Amino acid sequence: MRHSAQYGYVFLTVFLALGLAGCRVGPQYARPSAPLAPEFKETLPSNFKSSDGWKVAQPSDAALKGEWWKLFHDDELNTLEGQIDPANQTLKQAEANFRAARAAIRFFRASQAPTIGTEPSIGAVRDSVNAPYFNKAVANNGTGNFTLPIDLNYEIDLWGRIRRSVTQSREQAQASAADLETTRLSLHAELAIDYFNLRSADAQRKLLDDTVSAFRDALQLTEDRYNGGAAPLSDVSQARTQLQTAQVQATDVDIARANFEHAIAILTGKPPAQFTLPRIPVTVAGPLLPSIPGVLPSQLLERRPDIAAEERSMAAANEQIGIAEAAFYPTLSLSAVAGFAGTSAINWFDWPSRFFAVGTTVSQTVFDHGRRRATSDIAVAGYDSTVASYRQTTLTAFQQVEDNLNALHGLEVEAGQQQAATSSAQQSLDLFNTRYEGGVDTYLQVVTSQTALLQNERNDIDITRRRLEASVLLIKALGGGWDSSQLPLQP
DSSP: OOOHHHHHHHHHHHHHHHTTTTTSSSOOOOOOOOOSSSSOOOOOOSSTTTTTTTOSSSSSSSOOOOOOOGGGGHHHHHHHHEEEEEEEEEEEEEEEHHHHHHHHHHHHGGGGSSSEEEEOEEEEEEOOTTTOOOOOOOOOOOOOOOEEEEEEEEEEHHHHSHHHHHHHHHHHHHHHHHHHHHHHHHHHHHHHHHHHHHHHHHHHHHHHHHHHHHHHHHHHHHHHHHHHTSSOHHHHHHHHHHHHHHHHHHHHHHHHHHHHHHHHHHHHHGGGGOOOOOOOOOOSSSOHHHOOOOHHHHHHHHHHHHHHHHHHHHHHHHHHHHHHTTTTOOOOEEEEEEEEEEESSSSSGGGGEEEEEEEEEEEEEOOTTHHHHHHHEEEEHHHHHHHHHHHHHHHHHHHHHHHHHHHHHHHHHHHHHHHHHHHHHHHHHHHHHHHHTTTTHHHHHHHHHHHHHHHHHHHHHHHHHHHHHHHHHHHHHTTOOOOOOOOOOOO
């Protein structure tokens, strides 16, 4: 009866503990507020959708998709972008980090179940008859020790420490998944920017090749006039200088193009020596800018993976506060051992050789000189830090959208102004060429007009590049078609 009462006490204790296991100490998570504006300040240029302001795109199939680079309708760009996911090593590193964070969930979840182990042993002991202070009357030929124990240990989660650890690891895995998507978005945007820079360099090189050809003809004309006594030697020197300067600029463009080509090779997982892109100049007259649907400012919080990562980090930091507070409460553990123990292999597994023991342990730290309080304060400070980081990331996201909206609108105006300036420079050059051939003006006027025209034509190309780059950066600032619903719920 006494043994039955003891077992009943143990099981009653365990039953009550399991009932209390639904308790959780610490704060419940609620997403903190973030700075928002009712609408964006800047407006889209006229060739973009929702140019009258940022609104929810209708119909929904016009919204940004995951393969956002297809909005540019460039087959070469589409092919290159498709090579990032399977080959980029930076992305593989981020993916491995996510897999590690996901495995951490299983690690902490294992604490919700008992730990069972065994440590079988076989041994023999014979005491020496001649040992000091040994009673020879109890001497024997030795004893066997055959043991097969099964140990069970289980911490009953009274205050939610283990459950919060599992939740925290799950939220950290979601933050890692968002980090992976941030890396993916950044790499795809970087490749698009490098690609348009390379195509801009191709356009610059084509312009300079045409300019070198024109300057070579001008030099020949000047030499002919000099040989005929119609022009001074200084005109020949000026014409030759113009030609050589254009050749230097063409060489400089080639250096920049090579760097962009190398960068694209690395992004697609190839050594630069095994990667070459043919020259295809970007079109200045009518660059194919994407039509990007607008969004509301409140939607930006759900579309940016970096904001989602910060928000999940906040949730994980909140769980850490609960874990720290659980340390102030006692810990209840259940332990048991059972198995067989015999004196030889013959009676090892006989029923009388069985043994077992079961019991509970309550442990409580009485004095730690403020260690637990310090740990709790660290957790609270860590949470406050993640809140500030979340809000700062949100502000940065709005800044990036506004910056690129302003850039696109301003560059649209600037493109029109630059095209007018280029037309004027061409007209001026034609006029001074005619006047020089008629002997009215010196060749210096022609050289000045040639320099002005070349600079304006190069500005045309550069503005086109900047418009394409700003389009990519705006898409990136909008999350590139991603939204927080894509986070794994149970990674």
